[in-house]
Amino acid sequence: MESSITNTSTRYGWAMIVLHWVIGIIFVGQFVLGFVMMRIESQRTAFELIQLHKSFGFLLLGLIILRIAWRLGNIVPALPSSVGGLERQAAPLAHFALYLFQIALPLSGWALVSVSTLEIPSMPFNLFVMPNLPLAVSDAAESFWTAAHWYLAYAGIALVVLHILAALRHHFWLRDSVLARMITPSSGRE
Amino acid sequence: MHARILGLAALAACLAVPAIAAVALSDAAGSYTISPAASNIRFTIGKAGGGGFDGAFARFKGSIRIDNGNVERSQVNLTIFPESVGTGQNRIDAFLRSDAVFDSTNSPEIQFRSTNVTRTGDTTALVTGRLTARGKTFPEKFTAELSSLKAGTIKFHVTGKVLRSRYGMDVGTPIYSNVVNFDMTLTGKRG
Numbered sequence: 001m002e003s004s005i006t007n008t009s010t011r012y013g014w015a016m017i018v019l020h021w022v023i024g025i026i027f028v029g030q031f032v033l034g035f036v037m038m039r040i041e042s043q044r045t046a047f048e049l050i051q052l053h054k055s056f057g058f059l060l061l062g063l064i065i066l067r068i069a070w071r072l073g074n075i076v077p078a079l080p081s082s083v084g085g086l087e088r089q090a091a092p093l094a095h096f097a098l099y100l101f102q103i104a105l106p107l108s109g110w111a112l113v114s115v116s117t118l119e120i121p122s123m124p125f126n127l128f129v130m131p132n133l134p135l136a137v138s139d140a141a142e143s144f145w146t147a148a149h150w151y152l153a154y155a156g157i158a159l160v161v162l163h164i165l166a167a168l169r170h171h172f173w174l175r176d177s178v179l180a181r182m183i184t185p186s187s188g189r190e
Numbered sequence: 191m192h193a194r195i196l197g198l199a200a201l202a203a204c205l206a207v208p209a210i211a212a213v214a215l216s217d218a219a220g221s222y223t224i225s226p227a228a229s230n231i232r233f234t235i236g237k238a239g240g241g242g243f244d245g246a247f248a249r250f251k252g253s254i255r256i257d258n259g260n261v262e263r264s265q266v267n268l269t270i271f272p273e274s275v276g277t278g279q280n281r282i283d284a285f286l287r288s289d290a291v292f293d294s295t296n297s298p299e300i301q302f303r304s305t306n307v308t309r310t311g312d313t314t315a316l317v318t319g320r321l322t323a324r325g326k327t328f329p330e331k332f333t334a335e336l337s338s339l340k341a342g343t344i345k346f347h348v349t350g351k352v353l354r355s356r357y358g359m360d361v362g363t364p365i366y367s368n369v370v371n372f373d374m375t376l377t378g379k380r381g
Contacts, residue, residue, distance in 0.1 A: 042290070043288040044289065044291075044361050047290060118281060119243075120365065121237055123238050126364055126365075129239035131239075
C-alpha cells in the first residue's frame with residue numbers, strides 16, 4: 001500500500017506517525033529510567049543511567065522540535081464527525097499541553113544539569129559535548145530545577161495517562177478512527 | 191669488545207656527574223619517613239569540553255630510602271587511604287569512596303612500591319614501581335624532582351599519570367578523562 005509522508009485533511013502521514021510513536025516510547029522510557037536511576041543502590045550504575053537519561057532527553061528535545069516544525073508545516077487532520085462538542089474543544093487543549101510538556105521536561109532537565117554544583121558535562125551518547133544553558137551554578141538553583149523537573153515529570157505522567165485512556169476510549173468505546181489513524185498512515189488519496 | 195665499550199661509557203658517566211650532585215647525594219643518603227603534615231597528594235582529571243576536577247588525599251603514609259652508594263637502589267613506598275579523598279564537594283567525595291570508584295570499605299589502601307629508580311638529571315629521577323588499587327596491580331612510573339634537602343628533611347615534587355581504567359575505576363569515561371594526573375609534594379624526615 002502506498003503511504004504519504006505528509007498529513008491530509010483526515011489522516012496523518014507516516015512522518016507524523018513515526019515521530020509520535022518514537023517520541024511516545026522514549027518519553028515513557030524516560031519516566032521509567034528517571035525513577036530507576038534515582039532509587040538504584042549502585043552509585044556506578046546510577047551515574048551511568050543518569051547520563052543515559054540525559055542523552056535521551058537531548059534526543060527527545062531534538063525530535064520534539066522537529067515534530068513541532070513538521071506539525072506547523074502540515075495540515076492537522078480533522079477529528080471524525082462523531083466526536084462531540086466538549087471533546088472537540090478539550091482535545092486541542094490536551095494536545096497543546098502535551099506539546100508544552102514535551103518541551104518543558106527536557107528543558108528543565110537541561111537547566112538542572114546546567115546549574116548543578118556537580119558540574120558534570122553533558123555528552124549525549126558519548127558523541128559530543130552539549131554546552132550548558134547560560135544559567136548560574138548554585139545549590140539553590142539546583143534544588144529549584146530538581147523540584148521543577150520532578151513536578152513536571154509527575155504532571156507529564158498524568159497527562160500521558162489521560163492521553164492513552166482517551167485513545168483507548170476512542171478505539172474500544174466510541175469505535176472511531178482516532179487511534180487507528182495514528183497507526184496506519186494516509187495513502188495520500190483520502 | 192662490548193664490555194669494554196660499556197665500561198668506558200660507565201666511567202665517562204661517572205666523571206660527568208657534577209660534583210654538587212655528588213655531594214648532595216651523599217648528604218641525602220638515608221631513610222626517611224614521609225610526613226603527611228608537610229606533604230600533599232593532589233590529582234586532576236580532565237573533563238570533556240575543558241576544565242577538570244581536582245582532588246587530594248588527606249591521609250597517607252610512606253617511606254623513602256636513598257641508597258648511599260647507588261641512587262638506583264633507592265626505594266619509595268607509599269600507602270594512600272582513599273577514604274580520605276576530598277574534592278570540595280561532598281557528593282563527589284561520597285561517589286569516589288563508593289564502589290563506583292575506590293570502594294574504600296573493601297579496598298582501604300592504595301599502595302605504591304618502587305621497583306627501580308633511574309636518575310634522569312642532577313636532581314631528577316624516574317621512579318618505576320607497582321601500584322595496587324582495588325586488588326589490581328600494574329607497573330607505573332613517576333617523575334621525582336628533589337626540591338630541597340636540609341637538616342634531615344628531604345622534599346620531592348612527584349608527578350605522574352595513571353590510567354584509572356586498569357584499576358576498575360573507569361566510571362564516567364569519556365566525560366571524565368581516563369588519565370589521572372598526580373602532583374605530589376612528599377616531605378621525608380630522617381629516621
